[in-house]
């Protein structure tokens with residue numbers, strides 16, 4: 001398994017590679033370092049974990065590196081994602097074009113509230129959360145995003161795990177319990193503000 | 206300036222320290238490492254940058270470390286934040302209790318759409334974005350979150366910068382240009398999905 005700091009930098013390298021893939025053939029470790037807020041030594045070490053090496057004085061091949069990182073992240077093929085909770089956050093995520101640009105297709109949005117069920121978000125129509133188990137079993141998606149209130153998060157997680165989902169991105173402000181075969185990543189946007197606050201202080205200093 | 210990987214870990218240490226501050230007096234580097242998905246050596250190095258040392262065999266003082274990290278992040282005092290864009294994302298962020306728990310108070314939400322202006326989000330009433338400059342100048346807030354479409358992001362950023370705001374969290378999928386005195390942090394939630402996808406693969410392997 002790669003070190004966590006390496007894993008977290010890979011999407012940032014990929015963002016740069018996606019952005020420049022139409023205009024450039026090679027990229028330097030300095031450019032990759034800037035994109036990830038790291039230094040060139042981090043970059044070279046990260047890529048050596050992937051057994052990927054550049055040509056001295058030329059750099060790394062943009063398309064080869066992009067494909068290598070996609071494979072490492074498990075997104076060489078598009079991934080289907082479901083969102084549970086069609087409230088403010090669920091709708092913002094379902095409408096966000098950035099997911100599709102990075103290889104994720106939102107294929108279903110679920111809710112338990114009659115007022116939400118049947119409403120549309122982009123091309124999708126919100127489905128009753130009771131249909132979630134059947135849809136999972138049909139293989140419609142293999143990743144889920146939790147955008148429900150904290151009180152509902154564990155129950156929805158249990159439903160997803162029972163239906164065979166093994167990767168969950170949890171926005172609800174509560175830790176959910178899952179078996180060892182399931183990976184949950186917790187998002188807390190207030191941490192982004194805390195990191196920003198640190199860098200903001202630098203400027204003020 | 207601290208290494209970026211250290212800065213990004215500090216909020217994760219802080220989350221643990223906040224969670225245990227009522228029940229425990231000390232914490233070990235292993236516990237901090239688990240909270241941040243790092244190893245104990247990373248923790249000791251990170252805290253040595255803060256000139257903060259534990260007692261061998263006992264660990265670190267929870268309240269002292271919490272206060273030290275808060276000072277380092279610039280959140281020893283509560284920070285006032287404005288959100289620009291009262292759409293799905295802006296509302297989800299304004300309603301999110303996690304911001305207040307981590308020391309940030311959302312004091313104003315702005316929009317340009319007559320249908321949004323005057324509507325309420327929790328205790329706040331959405332204000333016309335034309336009032337943003339006066340409110341900034343009054344010192345109502347010193348950090349801003351951009352939750353507007355990409356086409357509006359640069360113009361709103363210029364307004365904020367002109368009014369003296371130096372820290373901006375940008376959710377719009379576009380890079381905004383700012384002077385050197387201003388810090389912008391770009392959020393892209395699809396990267397969270399990419400990192401999750403990597404860890405999900407491990408389980409499948």
Ligand SMILES: NC(=O)c1ccc[n+]([C@@H]2O[C@H](COP(=O)([O-])OP(=O)(O)OC[C@H]3O[C@@H](n4cnc5c(N)ncnc54)[C@H](O)[C@@H]3O)[C@@H](O)[C@H]2O)c1
Nearest residue numbers: 085087088089111112113147148149152187188189297301
């Ligand atoms: N982690 C972060 O950074 C962050 C940021 C913003 C919001 N949040 C959290 O995200 C969650 C959603 O926020 P929001 O603003 O969209 O809230 P919201 O109230 O607008 O939406 C929640 C939706 O979930 C639905 N729901 C409730 N129980 C359900 C169930 N069992 N199955 C399916 N759907 C169910 C509701 O009907 C509602 O439509 C909240 O828990 C909030 O605290 C987290």
Ligand SMILES: NC(=O)c1ccc[n+]([C@@H]2O[C@H](COP(=O)([O-])OP(=O)(O)OC[C@H]3O[C@@H](n4cnc5c(N)ncnc54)[C@H](O)[C@@H]3O)[C@@H](O)[C@H]2O)c1
Nearest residue numbers: 092096290292293294316317318352353354357392393394
């Ligand atoms: N970075 C991420 O991970 C992420 C995730 C979700 C959404 N987004 C982005 O966040 C933004 C908001 O998403 P949303 O779903 O809330 O969209 P939305 O359309 O629901 O809301 C946008 C709001 O901004 C307002 N607005 C437009 N121009 C404005 C201006 N000049 N001044 C003030 N307000 C203005 C609109 O009136 C609307 O209320 C979009 O750019 C979207 O792409 C990013």
